[in-house]
Amino acid sequence: MPIVIGLDxxxxxxxxxxxxxxxxxLAWASRPSKLSSSQPGFAEADPAEWWLNAQAVLRETTxxxxxxxxxxxICVTGMLPAVVLLDKNRNVLRPSIQQSDARCGREVExxxxxxxxxxxxxxxxxxxxxxxxxxxxxxxAKHEPDLFAQISHVLGSYDFINMQLTGNLTVExxxxxxxxxxxxxxxxxxxxxxxLSGLQSSVLPSLIxxxxxxxxVTPEVSQATGLPPGLPVFGGAADHIASALAAGLTNAGDxxxxxxxxxxxxxxxxxxxxxxxxxxxxxxxxxxxxxxGCMASSGSLLRWLAAMIGGSQDDTSLKLLDGxxxxxxxGSDGVRALxxxxxxxxxxxxxxxxxxxxxLSLSHSRAHxxxxxxxxxxxxxxxxxEVLEETDRPPTRLLASDGGSRSRVWxxxxxxxCGQPVHGLADAYGSSVGxxxxxxxxxxxxxxxxxxxxxxxxxxxxPSDEGKAMGDIIYxxxxxxxxALKDYFSRERRND
Numbered sequence: 001m002p003i004v005i006g007l008d009x010x011x012x013x014x015x016x017x018x019x020x021x022x023x024x025x026l027a028w029a030s031r032p033s034k035l036s037s038s039q040p041g042f043a044e045a046d047p048a049e050w051w052l053n054a055q056a057v058l059r060e061t062t063x064x065x066x067x068x069x070x071x072x073x074i075c076v077t078g079m080l081p082a083v084v085l086l087d088k089n090r091n092v093l094r095p096s097i098q099q100s101d102a103r104c105g106r107e108v109e110x111x112x113x114x115x116x117x118x119x120x121x122x123x124x125x126x127x128x129x130x131x132x133x134x135x136x137x138x139x140x141a142k143h144e145p146d147l148f149a150q151i152s153h154v155l156g157s158y159d160f161i162n163m164q165l166t167g168n169l170t171v172e173x174x175x176x177x178x179x180x181x182x183x184x185x186x187x188x189x190x191x192x193x194x195x196l197s198g199l200q201s202s203v204l205p206s207l208i209x210x211x212x213x214x215x216x217v218t219p220e221v222s223q224a225t226g227l228p229p230g231l232p233v234f235g236g237a238a239d240h241i242a243s244a245l246a247a248g249l250t251n252a253g254d255x256x257x258x259x260x261x262x263x264x265x266x267x268x269x270x271x272x273x274x275x276x277x278x279x280x281x282x283x284x285x286x287x288x289x290x291x292x293g294c295m296a297s298s299g300s301l302l303r304w305l306a307a308m309i310g311g312s313q314d315d316t317s318l319k320l321l322d323g324x325x326x327x328x329x330x331g332s333d334g335v336r337a338l339x340x341x342x343x344x345x346x347x348x349x350x351x352x353x354x355x356x357x358x359x360l361s362l363s364h365s366r367a368h369x370x371x372x373x374x375x376x377x378x379x380x381x382x383x384x385x386e387v388l389e390e391t392d393r394p395p396t397r398l399l400a401s402d403g404g405s406r407s408r409v410w411x412x413x414x415x416x417x418c419g420q421p422v423h424g425l426a427d428a429y430g431s432s433v434g435x436x437x438x439x440x441x442x443x444x445x446x447x448x449x450x451x452x453x454x455x456x457x458x459x460x461x462x463p464s465d466e467g468k469a470m471g472d473i474i475y476x477x478x479x480x481x482x483x484a485l486k487d488y489f490s491r492e493r494r495n496d
Contacts, residue, residue, distance in 0.1 A: 011261020102343030166215025242434030259404025
């Protein structure tokens with residue numbers, strides 16, 4: 001029986017899944033990843049750790065298979081658009097600047113002053129925000145000029161892993177689209193758009209689609225991972241779009257809430273209709289698009305908070321805090337939070353926004369704080385659902401995937417605050433499953449329309465009337481709290 005592997009390079013973990021053409025998961029393995037935030041708004045990771053993790057989970061996954069010669073292909077998914085910089089010898093120059101990084105606020109303002117934003121949005125599908133790669137590279141040019149001068153290649157997280165697996169340099173097209181480097185008329189990298197970064201388009205490797213062959217596993221990598229030498233490695237996929245595929249997100253009205261290190265919201269469209277408040281990606285199914293949003297911190301915020309108030313970031317601490325929060329009434333007795341601990345991306349695009357917890361008294365416990373943060377992230381999802389309503393993409397079914405969706409307490413909070421049922425997926429590892437399905441399609445073992453084989457709905461969380469009523473109050477407070485603090489958050493820049 002032929003088998004494929006999906007490998008996810010996530011913000012908080014690296015996950016490998018071995019899958020049969022039937023959609024059955026045969027083996028899986030996971031390793032935690034670290035996110036570094038040395039200064040306010042900074043979000044960085046170590047590509048070397050990704051590769052060490054990838055080798056470990058691949059060894060464990062292939063070791064659990066009866067016959068690795070049955071492997072037919074591998075596809076890697078990862079955070080987007082993480083920025084990995086290489087020198088002429090393909091050495092990593094610095095930690096990756098993650099998609100949730102908010103350091104480049106000034107550079108965003110400079111770009112907004114230089115370029116007509118309406119034209120840029122129409123041309124690229126993206127607004128001029130901290131998500132773009134050009135402002136991040138401009139920041140490097142200003143603050144690390146010696147390093148900037150050494151840049152020979154710019155690529156993403158899963159492109160970097162593909163390079164390690166195959167020795168080839170490629171960049172998957174969704175990375176280039178969200179980076180702001182693709183012209184939607186030509187669907188190709190535009191040298192003028194790349195030049196806004198201060199670099200030439202030659203720094204970008206060859207553009208490749210998710211299901212195209214990026215290369216083959218080298219003999220050296222075979223020894224380190226257990227993968228057979230010569231195994232096809234496919235172009236790769238943005239983690240949130242891979243999750244959308246794994247969730248069976250193919251119909252208008254379906255919306256995926258992805259509870260990873262960041263919080264992603266993905267919808268479906270048959271044509272690009274850019275909106276400044278959202279990002280635009282290609283769907284993995286040819287001809288479709290995926291308008292989407294991303295909250296800078298979701299699972300990464302919870303793991304940080306768990307370490308602060310629970311002593312550990314591991315799953316045991318998360319479950320313990322969830323249990324304590326379950327005993328606290330909705331609304332946390334007046335405690336409210338904003339989840340903008342890395343600034344915020346969509347829909348407010350405010351890199352100067354900051355996380356906050358308010359309404360505390362000496363009568364409150366850590367359970368109140370934990371619940372308030374769970375509610376705050378749920379409010380962020382609701383804010384995006386309102387944007388989809390306003391752009392004539394009303395959500396009719398909410399699906400939940402990835403690690404955070406395994407929290408029954410959190411999913412019930414999301415259902416109550418969003419006022420809709422939340423359909424949890426039976427398999428929470430959506431991104432790696434989506435990547436595996438890309439590999440199945442690429443080797444001819446499945447079709448895009450068969451992806452429902454890999455999709456199984458687990459528990460459905462129904463909002464209660466009481467929960468919805470309190471959810472409306474919490475959400476109203478959430479929006480008012482940001483409006484009240486927005487000028488305060490920006491004061492740091494005004495005083496600089």
